[in-house]
Amino acid sequence: MRKFGMALAIVAMMSGSVATAQTAYAAQSSHDTSTYTQPAVPVGPQVQPLDCFGTTGGMGCGPGWVWRDGWRGWACYPC
């Protein structure tokens, strides 16, 4: 009786796996592959440059300013 139960369980498990696979395959085969989707084209840089090098700015210099050794020594200067 126990052997019969084990055999029944194995058969049930195998049949379940096969059925699930068939269902998944059916779902995929129903997808329409004839339609072409145009990928989105970037319209411009997504990051706003914050200094002359397009980074966040050295030494806390703001947008349009750069850190260098100039007339006032080391300081932020306009680009």
Place this chain on the structure above:
Amino acid sequence: MKKIRTMAGGFAAAAVMTMSGFGYAAAQPGDFSTLPVDPNLITDSLAYNAAPPVFNPNGQPGVETVYTHRDGSRTITTTVLVLPDAAAAASALGGASTGLVANGKAQPAAVGSDGTMVTGMSPDGSRSVTVLSFVEGNTATTIEFSGAPKDPAPSDLVLELGRKQDTAIRDWQAA
């Protein structure tokens, strides 16, 4: 009585120190060494190195000091002439930028009296040059800023140093 004499002695000593000791610390006639203002006052404090001052430049009473940027690309030359009167000082400033700036653009500068700022290039075209000149009492001051052709001195720095120099001259005259 002894206490009164002690106090009198103290007052006398204080008076002598005030009249001689403290008075001696003030600028002496002909002592121009403290006149030029160090540009490091308005920089990161270490940007410029000062050359020894030259007294009585070109035979005129006064002082001239050259400050050179640590990278060697910029110089600031401050010349303060101390003349007999304001008229002589104004006369000395006439054509202060002549020979220093070629095809310079002159504009008034709110520094001292007769403040003028001339911006252009050196006669050989190898340097950018800005010359600030002004009169303060009997002194005639010229500050020359020389840099790379594409690195002229910012006008705000020129005016800031000029105003500090003007203040230093007034303090020196009042001392």
